[in-house]
Amino acid sequence: MSTPTLYRSIFELPREEYLSPGHGLCAGCLAGTIVRMVLKAAGPNTIVVTPTGCLEVSTTPFPYTAWKVPWIHVAFENAAAVASGIEAAVKSLQRKGLIDPSKKINVVAIGGDGGTVDIGFQALSGMLERGHRVMYVLYDNEAYMNTGIQRSGATPFKAWTTTTPIGKILKGKIQPKKPIGEIVAAHRVPYVATANPAYVIDMMNKFKKGLSVEGPSFIHVLQPCTTGWRFDPRYGIKIARLATETAMWINWELENNEVFRVTVSVPKRKHVKHYIRAQGRFNHLTDQDIEEIQKFIDKEVERINKMVGREVIGPIVE
Amino acid sequence: MSSEKKLPGWKSIPMAGAILKPGNFAERPTGDWRVFRPIINQDKCLRCLICWVVCPEPAIYIVDKSYRTSGGREWKFTLEIDYNYCKGCGLCVEECPVKAIDFIEEVK
Amino acid sequence: MNNFWMRIPLTSNYAAAYAAKDVDVDVVAAYPITPQTPVVERIAEFIANGELNAEMVHVESEHSALSACIGASAVGARVFTATSAQGLELMHEILFIASGLRLPIVMAIAARALSAPISIWCDYSDLMATRDASWITVIASSAQEVYDSIIQMYRVAEDPEVLLPAMVAYDGFIMSHTYEPVYVAKDKAPILEYTPKNFNNRYRLDPENPITMGAIADPNWYYEFKYQQVLAMRKAYEVVKKADEEFGRKFSRSYGFIETYKIDDVDTAILTYGGLYGTVQETVDILREKGIKVGAIKLRVFRPFPQHELFNAIKNLKHLVVLDRAITFGGAIEGPVALEIATLLKFKSLDINLYNYIVGIGQRSVTEQDIIGIVDHVSKFIEKKIAPMESIYWGVRE
Numbered sequence: 001m002s003t004p005t006l007y008r009s010i011f012e013l014p015r016e017e018y019l020s021p022g023h024g025l026c027a028g029c030l031a032g033t034i035v036r037m038v039l040k041a042a043g044p045n046t047i048v049v050t051p052t053g054c055l056e057v058s059t060t061p062f063p064y065t066a067w068k069v070p071w072i073h074v075a076f077e078n079a080a081a082v083a084s085g086i087e088a089a090v091k092s093l094q095r096k097g098l099i100d101p102s103k104k105i106n107v108v109a110i111g112g113d114g115g116t117v118d119i120g121f122q123a124l125s126g127m128l129e130r131g132h133r134v135m136y137v138l139y140d141n142e143a144y145m146n147t148g149i150q151r152s153g154a155t156p157f158k159a160w161t162t163t164t165p166i167g168k169i170l171k172g173k174i175q176p177k178k179p180i181g182e183i184v185a186a187h188r189v190p191y192v193a194t195a196n197p198a199y200v201i202d203m204m205n206k207f208k209k210g211l212s213v214e215g216p217s218f219i220h221v222l223q224p225c226t227t228g229w230r231f232d233p234r235y236g237i238k239i240a241r242l243a244t245e246t247a248m249w250i251n252w253e254l255e256n257n258e259v260f261r262v263t264v265s266v267p268k269r270k271h272v273k274h275y276i277r278a279q280g281r282f283n284h285l286t287d288q289d290i291e292e293i294q295k296f297i298d299k300e301v302e303r304i305n306k307m308v309g310r311e312v313i314g315p316i317v318e
Numbered sequence: 319m320s321s322e323k324k325l326p327g328w329k330s331i332p333m334a335g336a337i338l339k340p341g342n343f344a345e346r347p348t349g350d351w352r353v354f355r356p357i358i359n360q361d362k363c364l365r366c367l368i369c370w371v372v373c374p375e376p377a378i379y380i381v382d383k384s385y386r387t388s389g390g391r392e393w394k395f396t397l398e399i400d401y402n403y404c405k406g407c408g409l410c411v412e413e414c415p416v417k418a419i420d421f422i423e424e425v426k
Numbered sequence: 427m428n429n430f431w432m433r434i435p436l437t438s439n440y441a442a443a444y445a446a447k448d449v450d451v452d453v454v455a456a457y458p459i460t461p462q463t464p465v466v467e468r469i470a471e472f473i474a475n476g477e478l479n480a481e482m483v484h485v486e487s488e489h490s491a492l493s494a495c496i497g498a499s500a501v502g503a504r505v506f507t508a509t510s511a512q513g514l515e516l517m518h519e520i521l522f523i524a525s526g527l528r529l530p531i532v533m534a535i536a537a538r539a540l541s542a543p544i545s546i547w548c549d550y551s552d553l554m555a556t557r558d559a560s561w562i563t564v565i566a567s568s569a570q571e572v573y574d575s576i577i578q579m580y581r582v583a584e585d586p587e588v589l590l591p592a593m594v595a596y597d598g599f600i601m602s603h604t605y606e607p608v609y610v611a612k613d614k615a616p617i618l619e620y621t622p623k624n625f626n627n628r629y630r631l632d633p634e635n636p637i638t639m640g641a642i643a644d645p646n647w648y649y650e651f652k653y654q655q656v657l658a659m660r661k662a663y664e665v666v667k668k669a670d671e672e673f674g675r676k677f678s679r680s681y682g683f684i685e686t687y688k689i690d691d692v693d694t695a696i697l698t699y700g701g702l703y704g705t706v707q708e709t710v711d712i713l714r715e716k717g718i719k720v721g722a723i724k725l726r727v728f729r730p731f732p733q734h735e736l737f738n739a740i741k742n743l744k745h746l747v748v749l750d751r752a753i754t755f756g757g758a759i760e761g762p763v764a765l766e767i768a769t770l771l772k773f774k775s776l777d778i779n780l781y782n783y784i785v786g787i788g789q790r791s792v793t794e795q796d797i798i799g800i801v802d803h804v805s806k807f808i809e810k811k812i813a814p815m816e817s818i819y820w821g822v823r824e
Contacts (some may be wrong), residue, residue, distance in 0.1 A: 236372075
């Protein structure tokens with residue numbers, strides 16, 4: 001793929017805003033941060049598709065919209081299908097000269113874990129298989145937040161949600177988090193990456209790369225949710241950072257199904273308890289539960305280090 | 319019947335729930351959400367832009383205003399919080415690397 | 427005028443594909459399902475041969491098919507899709523969104539019975555289940571009518587005062603797979619003159635003019651949007667009429683909202699829709715030879731329902747036999763078209779006896795003999811001066 005010009009510092013980030021304030025996202029909702037950044041990377045020649053979810057509902061209650069680029073919402077499970085149709089239409093109309101063929105129009109789908117990993121999975125897989133030139137950004141707050149914090153396939157192991165409540169017999173989600181990044185990678189698309197708003201330059205460059213490929217790209221972004229994960233809104237970025245520092249969230253990218261990189265190395269890792277104890281949704285976890293999670297993460301770290309060929313994520317020091 | 323303004327009807331609204339004015343949410347301030355108010359200490363501020371990046375609204379702007387700190391340092395631009403929109407989430411307060419943003423209780 | 431056309435043998439499925447080609451669609455997103463598959467296959471062939479310059483999105487389900495059509499139409503592309511039965515049900519949610527977003531999508535339906543039990547054969551249960559989805563609905567009785575109606579529907583759907591999606595239905599298998607001689611355009615130019623493309627007269631996704639489509643509307647707003655749709659559907663009535671008249675002027679073929687056959691001198695007429703109309707016309711002739719005078723009426727446009735035309739056609743009748751090819755379970759009357767007509771009779775204070783026969787369910791054969799039997803059955807009611815209080819299921823085995 002032709003590498004686009006990457007950002008080296010925050011000062012190089014575009015200043016123009018394509019999301020207006022006044023929207024109804026929760027105070028401290030990192031989806032706002034993430035979307036502002038996506039739009040800066042994509043610019044004004046962008047058509048955005050959003051499935052039903054927090055982002056859609058909070059940014060477009062008639063008669064107000066926060067979007068300054070063309071934007072469409074259709075349903076919950078079809079953002080990838082709608083994006084496919086948009087991409088096909090742009091291609092066809094440009095080929096027929098009905099719209100300016102010299103203008104590159106980005107098609108970006110921005111969906112939550114509900115509309116991407118679960119109900120939207122089929123449409124996503126179809127879009128990836130067909131090879132549409134669409135960048136799909138998944139803002140992952142690890143539950144169906146818009147409808148009030150119900151579990152999704154992306155909810156992590158043992159997390160509290162309203163449908164995986166803490167009771168006498170069952171405590172939290174019993175299944176692990178669906179590895180959507182790896183599933184997308186298995187489709188062998190030109191670019192797949194995970195990103196974290198606490199590492200803005202890394203995240204922005206991944207958006208840039210995603211927008212530059214001739215085919216589908218998928219950027220899985222962690223979005224700590226103050227309302228659903230139960231933490232004071234001011235700690236959003238801090239918790240996002242802890243996710244990477246504990247290796248509970250690894251920032252990687254896969255180019256052309258060939259080159260795999262861990263783009264944020266963690267030479268000195270923190271124990272997962274720092275990440276887990278910072279969130280109310282894990283309040284019920286015993287020290288034993290946390291050790292179980294730590295063992296799982298240790299295995300993951302070993303696997304990733306092996307894949308990369310060197311120790312990009314180091315031992316626990318804290 | 320009260321004298322409240324009647325909402326526009328089917329004759330004047332665009333069809334299909336389309337909203338024709340991009341970004342018109344800016345007409346609806348969210349500043350009244352605040353319980354705490356962040357205040358940038360312009361003398362301490364290093365203009366690193368991290369607060370501008372993290373703000374979800376955005377309610378922090380990079381403005382072309384020069385500033386001379388009490389220590390004599392000259393800055394060509396300034397970060398300003400738009401209190402019409404700031405929801406008081408505190409992300410900027412927490413992320414500022416030099417703790418240049420104070421977070422005080424909102425007094426109405 | 428005859429220079430426009432070449433006459434070739436086509437099935438209704440292929441006629442639909444030719445229509446999509448001749449209106450120069452920009453995007454086709456469709457998923458195969460029996461008995462619609464040849465539509466999709468023929469379009470793929472057109473594109474592969476360069477006869478149609480369009481993007482074909484080989485979606486992974488019908489739900490995605492209509493979703494992709496919405497995305498494409500929202501950008502301003504002219505789109506086409508086709509489906510049947512289970513596919514139509516899978517895209518059911520999106521039908522309402524397509525009409526709610528006021529997008530001029532045109533879809534062909536090879537009418538097929540709904541599962542369960544699963545049936546690949548013809549009846550109109552799939553079409554009737556879309557009644558409330560706010561799609562303009564035309565039911566064709568010949569392959570020529572399929573071709574012509576799809577072309578007409580692009581003009582109607584894209585009219586800035588309408589902007590509602592449209593479907594053109596025809597019998598699965600009975601019409602979709604049988605060949606008839608069809609006049610298709612030799613060249614797209616006259617067709618495109620009849621239905622020119624102009625995406626600038628509607629809202630679309632355009633970076634030069636960024637708008638938001640598909641907002642959430644709370645109780646203060648939703649009602650007004652739905653009312654706009656009501657008015658658009660009412661307006662569609664005039665637009666469908668004008669489009670058909672203009673088609674007639676330009677191309678010497680027009681169809682109207684209904685068609686009547688030998689009803690001027692009768693007390694009793696038989697009303698039906700789709701391919702069965704041909705059989706009813708044949709039966710009318712057979713019965714007349716025997717001295718039994720009946721007439722036939724074909725309902726072509728189901729939505730918007732043509733009250734005016736039907737009223738004029740039936741007002742002097744004493745008995746109206748409605749042959750329905752779908753069931754509305756638990757309805758006041760169990761035939762969906764009979765239900766609409768019963769309402770018409772009441773609204774217009776018409777003193778006409780209504781006899782509803784359910785036929786052709788799951789492609790149970792309906793021949794001239796069956797219709798003769800039905801007319802005979804009706805005559806017994808007329809003799810006894812009683813009207814049946816229920817729909818009658820003709821031919822069901824005990």
